[in-house]
Every structure is written in structure tokens, then in C-alpha cells.
Amino acid sequence: xxxxxxxGWRRSIRFFxxxxxxxxxxxxxxxxxxxxxxxxxxxxxxRVLVVERDRLSxxxxxxxxxxxxxAQLDMAPVYVFFYADxxxxxxxxxxxNFRELIRLGVLNPSHGWNERxxxxxxxxxxxxxxxxxxxxxxxxxxxxxxxGPMVSRETLRLARTAIGIAQEYALLAAFDQGLAAQLSGVSxxxxxxxxxxxDTWIPSSPMLLGYHGESREAGGxxxxxxxxxxxxxxxxxxxxxxxxxxxxxxxxAEMIQAPAPFSxxxxxxxxxxxxxxxxx
Amino acid sequence: MGIGIEEVRNSESTRxxxxxxxxxxxxxAVRPGLVETLARFCTVVEKTPDEIIDECLRAxxxxxxxxxxxxxxxxxxxxxxxxENQTASRDEANVVRSFFIHNGIAMNPSILV
Amino acid sequence: MExxxxxxxxxxxxxxxxxxxVERDKVQVVLEAGRLASRAVNTAFSKAIxxxxxSLTADERDRLKTPFSxxxxxxxxxxxxxxxxxxxxxxxxxxxKWPTVASGALVEIGALGPPHGWSHRYVQxxxxxxxxxxxxxxxxxxxxxxxxxxAMAQGLLAAYDEGLAACxxxxxxxxxxxxLHVPDTWxxxxxxxxxxxxxxxxxxxxxxxxxxxxxxxxxxxxxxxVRDVAVEESMRAAGLIQRSAPLPWRQQEVRAxxxxxxxxxxx
Numbered sequence: 121x122x123x124x125x126x127x128g129w130r131r132s133i134r135f136f137x138x139x140x141x142x143x144x145x146x147x148x149x150x151x152x153x154x155x156x157x158x159x160x161x162x163x164x165x166x167r168v169l170v171v172e173r174d175r176l177s178x179x180x181x182x183x184x185x186x187x188x189x190x191a192q193l194d195m196a197p198v199y200v201f202f203y204a205d206x207x208x209x210x211x212x213x214x215x216x217n218f219r220e221l222i223r224l225g226v227l228n229p230s231h232g233w234n235e236r237x238x239x240x241x242x243x244x245x246x247x248x249x250x251x252x253x254x255x256x257x258x259x260x261x262x263x264x265x266x267x268g269p270m271v272s273r274e275t276l277r278l279a280r281t282a283i284g285i286a287q288e289y290a291l292l293a294a295f296d297q298g299l300a301a302q303l304s305g306v307s308x309x310x311x312x313x314x315x316x317x318x319d320t321w322i323p324s325s326p327m328l329l330g331y332h333g334e335s336r337e338a339g340g341x342x343x344x345x346x347x348x349x350x351x352x353x354x355x356x357x358x359x360x361x362x363x364x365x366x367x368x369x370x371x372x373a374e375m376i377q378a379p380a381p382f383s384x385x386x387x388x389x390x391x392x393x394x395x396x397x398x399x400x
Numbered sequence: 401m402g403i404g405i406e407e408v409r410n411s412e413s414t415r416x417x418x419x420x421x422x423x424x425x426x427x428x429a430v431r432p433g434l435v436e437t438l439a440r441f442c443t444v445v446e447k448t449p450d451e452i453i454d455e456c457l458r459a460x461x462x463x464x465x466x467x468x469x470x471x472x473x474x475x476x477x478x479x480x481x482x483x484e485n486q487t488a489s490r491d492e493a494n495v496v497r498s499f500f501i502h503n504g505i506a507m508n509p510s511i512l513v
Numbered sequence: 514m515e516x517x518x519x520x521x522x523x524x525x526x527x528x529x530x531x532x533x534x535v536e537r538d539k540v541q542v543v544l545e546a547g548r549l550a551s552r553a554v555n556t557a558f559s560k561a562i563x564x565x566x567x568s569l570t571a572d573e574r575d576r577l578k579t580p581f582s583x584x585x586x587x588x589x590x591x592x593x594x595x596x597x598x599x600x601x602x603x604x605x606x607x608x609x610k611w612p613t614v615a616s617g618a619l620v621e622i623g624a625l626g627p628p629h630g631w632s633h634r635y636v637q638x639x640x641x642x643x644x645x646x647x648x649x650x651x652x653x654x655x656x657x658x659x660x661x662x663x664a665m666a667q668g669l670l671a672a673y674d675e676g677l678a679a680c681x682x683x684x685x686x687x688x689x690x691x692x693l694h695v696p697d698t699w700x701x702x703x704x705x706x707x708x709x710x711x712x713x714x715x716x717x718x719x720x721x722x723x724x725x726x727x728x729x730x731x732x733x734x735x736x737x738x739v740r741d742v743a744v745e746e747s748m749r750a751a752g753l754i755q756r757s758a759p760l761p762w763r764q765q766e767v768r769a770x771x772x773x774x775x776x777x778x779x780x
Contacts, residue, residue: 130549232584321734354564397490400628
């Protein structure tokens with residue numbers, strides 16, 4: 121599909137056809153996309169874990185559910201979990217990734233990159249992030265468990281950015297494959313136990329994956345606050361002027377689509393409730 | 401203990417449920433038989449509609465927000481599942497679930513495949 | 514462009530044609546894409562400020578630089594400063610001006626509803642007090658936000674789709690606060706440098722990654738996802754997987770481009 125059309129057709133799909141599995145090659149296509157996503161400061165933070173719903177026991181399924189994600193988890197045949205391994209920042213302090221990029225001609229002396237710069241400037245910059253004194257536990261204490269190890273908020277900032285980039289690549293790749301997807305909530309502690317997640321991995325919302333159980337439109341593109349609330353030019357709060365002709369161009373390219381709600385959406389949702397035996 | 405149809409119909413939580421159904425889905429959602437189904441469930445659990453909701457949502461000190469009592473919610477979820485087995489009807493059980501949901505108590509059953 | 518070709522185009526672009534401006538409409542496309550990215554509870558966590566290089570003085574640019582972005586600030590014609598607004602959740606909950614979960618809009622439009630256990634009353638009486646409001650009293654909390662990364666990534670891909678080269682690098686937070694008048698509640702994500710490439714689209718070639726099997730798992734965190742070579746080949750044909758760095762001519766290209774741009778060639 122054209123890139124802009126993929127962006128336009130992506131929206132949070134909450135009804136999947138539960139009986140239709142996702143072909144393994146499509147899952148791999150999504151992983152290949154994530155694999156090519158930019159790294160944050162060349163640190164290999166991201167970890168991705170694919171789980172097939174039908175390989176989970178009923179007890180594990182139940183444990184993953186939160187009060188409002190029961191139906192989605194039942195419907196989506198595949199879950200893709202995202203984590204960032206914060207220990208990778210510490211591992212990157214040896215500068216090996218930077219040196220590799222210098223060797224390959226990605227980072228060059230024209231921009232100040234050389235062995236000395238890696239040793240004296242680039243890796244100390246990472247060290248300052250690791251050692252930043254503003255620290256929080258990796259995991260808050262929970263019933264029967266102590267809090268996780270302490271980590272700097274700066275490390276979390278980079279790690280969460282890396283996860284977000286990976287999630288975006290994954291979502292778009294899913295829709296490009298003709299699939300439906302949504303970032304959803306699960307019980308984080310249950311997922312950690314079930315999937316054997318190491319202590320240094322921080323979680324984010326998993327992506328539920330499957331084929332559309334509702335229309336592709338899903339009621340229309342989700343509403344947003346005005347463009348001028350989010351984007352500024354040169355000095356805040358001077359808004360970035362939104363040129364209508366550009367909006368028109370993006371509408372023609374299917375990136376900007378008819379906004380929710382569609383007049384028939386509530387009838388569709390009632391129909392879907394009946395389709396899956398869910399309450400109205 | 402039997403719970404009277406009129407008591408169910410006139411309870412605040414039932415009125416709230418109907419108002420929310422009307423608001424979200426339109427007049428066709430407030431269909432005949434809803435009160436009767438809810439009354440049957442109330443009889444099974446021996447509680448009025450308002451008592452059921454009060455058990456699941458505890459008002460905070462200010463009274464304008466609530467805390468979900470997860471244990472009570474879980475108990476009612478199990479009782480609805482039993483009700484579904486007894487009536488052999490997902491539709492009837494979903495009527496009861498709808499009553500909970502529109503009163504602010506998240507609830508969903510497993511999907512039917 | 515076709516989706517996989519856009520993704521395959523990603524490089525850490527370092528060389529921009531400093532004299533070729535970026536059309537304003539292309540910058541807007543980048544922002545429009547960021548605005549459409551997925552986001553939790555439909556809240557505007559992501560913010561951005563666009564600055565044309567030539568609208569900044571040399572001194573202002575110097576104050577924005579970090580070791581990773583020095584030359585980029587002097588050569589890339591446009592920089593977008595991406596931020597996470599740490600106050601966005603409070604604004605969504607307390608002001609309810611825009612269509613978010615907190616305002617009830619997602620129930621209203623049928624995105625969330627009774628089939629999934631949601632109702633207006635559930636939002637107002639449970640989601641708000643139990644999910645969205647806890648922690649607000651502590652004020653803005655640093656530590657990043659994945660949704661801000663999502664928006665920036667979608668913007669980055671839109672830049673490639675518009676035929677631009679782009680690069681993400683950190684910028685100086687305190688300098689940006691002064692130069693761009695950034696609110697105190699905004700936490701930096703990354704700077705996105707935009708322009709037309711001075712080197713080829715292949716640049717150094719596709720950049721290395723850790724082994725696929727060390728990043729992607731199946732079933733549990735100890736079980737690598739087994740990669741099917743045929744799928745890899747199909748993604749190569751689609752343009753997602755491209756020739757790996759280094760390309761044989763890269764050093765000559767770098768020297769020539771550095772000469773053209775007046776950049777040092779000293780090792």
C-alpha cells in the first residue's frame with residue numbers, strides 16, 4: 121500500500137475475527153519492519169515478543185485480562201509484546217556501536233566522529249544518562265514483590281522513546297499487511313510472569329493483531345484536538361499555520377479520512393455486540 | 401426472596417441504565433422484557449438493583465467519584481455466568497451485564513465463537 | 514511511495530544540502546502524520562516546534578547543540594523539536610476541552626462501548642478516578658512517554674515519503690527552553706533534522722542491527738523467533754531490506770560530499 125494510505129487506514133481496531141489466525145509470514149513482516157526502525161542513540165533497547173492466543177492456557181489468558189480488555193484479548197489471535205531492555209544503555213557505554221558506524225561510513229569525521237570523540241565525548245554523554253541522579257524503581261512494589269532496581273529517569277526517557285518508535289513501525293506494518301491492530305492494556309505483572317521477562321525489561325502496551333472483525337472504517341478516523349494546539353513555529357506558543365491545501369492533498373491520498381463518528385457507527389457496534397455475543 | 405418488577409423498574413440504577421441505553425443506542429434499545437430479566441437476576445442474588453450497584457461501587461468521601469470493588473464485581477460476574485447457564489441464554493445474561501456496564505461497572509463475558 | 518520502500522529508506526542521514534530549503538507543505542505533512550499516530554486514551558502527549566535553520570542565529574544554534582547534533586544544526590535547513598507534554602494527562606482530565614477518553618468522546622463516537630464494558634458512567638466514575646487521576650497531584654513526571662515516540666516515528670516516515678532525508682538526534686534541553694520558549698512541562702524526545710540529502714539515498718547502506726533473534730522472541734523471552742528466509746527475501750524485494758553498509762564507494766562519497774559542504778575531512 122501507499123504509505124499515506126496506510127497511515128490513514130490505521131486506527132485502533134477493537135473487534136477482530138477470532139476464528140481467523142494471522143499467517144506466520146505476516147507476523148514476520150511486522151517483525152522485519154520493527155527490526156529496521158531507528159535506534160535511539162544507537163542503543164539496542166527494543167525487545168519484541170510474539171504470542172499466539174491459542175497457545176496460552178485458559179488460566180494464563182485470564183491472568184492477562186484487565187476489566188476492559190477481556191473481549192479484545194479473546195478476539196485477537198496474536199499479541200505482540202514490546203519491551204525495552206534498559207541494561208543495553210550500560211552495555212553501549214563501551215562505544216562499540218558508534219565505532220561500528222564510523223567503520224561503515226555512517227558517522228564520519230566531517231561531523232566530528234572519530235575514536236577520540238567516541239571515548240571522550242559520545243560515551244560520557246551516555247554515561248551521564250545512566251548516572252543521572254533523578255532515579256526511580258524500574259517497577260513499583262506490588263503484592264508479594266519488592267520494587268525493581270533503580271534506574272535514572274533519563275534512561276527511561278530514551279527507552280520509552282525507542283519502544284514508541286518500534287510500536288509505530290509495527291502498527292503501520294500490520295495495516296500494510298491487511299491486518300487490524302491496536303495497542304491495548306494487559307496485566308503487566310501477569311505478562312512478566314507468563315513470558316519470563318527479565319528484570320531489566322520495561323513494558324509498554326502490547327499490540328493485538330488479527331483480521332478486522334469490524335469494518336475498516338471502524339466508525340471513522342479518531343478525532344483530534346486542533347492542529348494548532350500541538351505544533352508551533354520557532355517560538356512557543358506561535359502556532360504552525362495549517363495550510364488547507366496540504367490537508368486537501370493528504371485527504372486525496374487517504375491519509376486524512378472522514379472523521380468519526382459515522383452516522384451508522386452505533387448500529388454497527390450493536391451489530392458487532394450480537395456477532396460476538398457481547399452486551400449492549 | 402422475590403424482587404418485585406415495579407421495585408426494579410423504579411430503582412435509581414434501573415432508571416440510570418435506561419437513560420444511558422437511550423442516550424447511546426436510541427429508543428429501540430429500551431426494549432420490552434429488560435426489567436423482567438433484571439428482576440429474575442435480582443431474585444437469584446436476593447438483592448435490589450441499587451444494592452447490587454452499591455456493593456460494586458463504593459463512593460469516595462466527597463461522594464462524587466467511586467471506587468470499584470473488584471471482589472464484589474468478580475462475585476457478580478460469576479453469578480451472571482451461573483444465571484446464563486441456568487437460563488441457557490447469553491441474551492438474558494447480557495441484559496444483566498448491560499445493566500452493570502451502564503451503571504459504571506466494566507463487565508464483559510467471553511466472546512461467542 | 515510504497516510502504517516498505519519508505520521504511521527501507523531509513524538511514525542516519527548526516528549530509529543535507531544546506532542551500533536547498535524544505536518546502537513548507539512537506540513540513541506540514543510530517544506534522545500531520547505525527548498528529549495521526551496512535552496514542553493512549555486519545556490524549557495529545559506529543560508536541561513539536563518547527564525551526565528553520567536560517568531563522569535561528571548562530572548563537573541560538575550553538576545553544577541547541579549536543580555532541581550528537583552539532584553539525585546537523587548548521588547544515589539541515591529545518592529542525593523539528595519533538596516533545597512529550599508531561600502536563601497533557603492533567604489537561605485531558607481537568608479541562609476536557611478535546612476529544613479524549615477523559616471527555617467521554619471515545620464512548621460517544623462508538624470507539625469504546627458496552628460490548629467492551631465501557632459506558633459514560635464507567636469513564637466518569639471509575640476510569641477517571643482510578644486510572645487517569647492518580648498521580649496527578651505529584652505534578653509533571655519526567656521519564657519519557659512511548660506515545661511521543663510513536664508520533665515522532667510516524668512523522669519521520671512521512672518525511673521519507675515526501676522525499677526528504679531525516680535524522681534524529683538529541684538537543685540541549687536548557688538551550689531549547691530559552692531559545693524556543695518551551696513550557697516547563699515539556700520533556701524533550703529528539704530533534705528531527707530535515708532536508709534534501711547531499712549524499713545518495715543509499716548513504717552508507719542499511720545500518721547494522723543486533724541479531725534478529727536477540728531482539729524478536731516467540732512464546733517467551735528465552736525463545737527466539739525463527740526467521741524464515743523466504744519472508745526475508747520477499748521483504749528485500751519489497752524494498753524494506755536493502756544493501757547493508759558499507760557500500761564500496763562510501764568513503765569516496767563521504768570525502769566528496771564533505772568537500773562540497775566545506776566540512777572537515779581530518780580523521
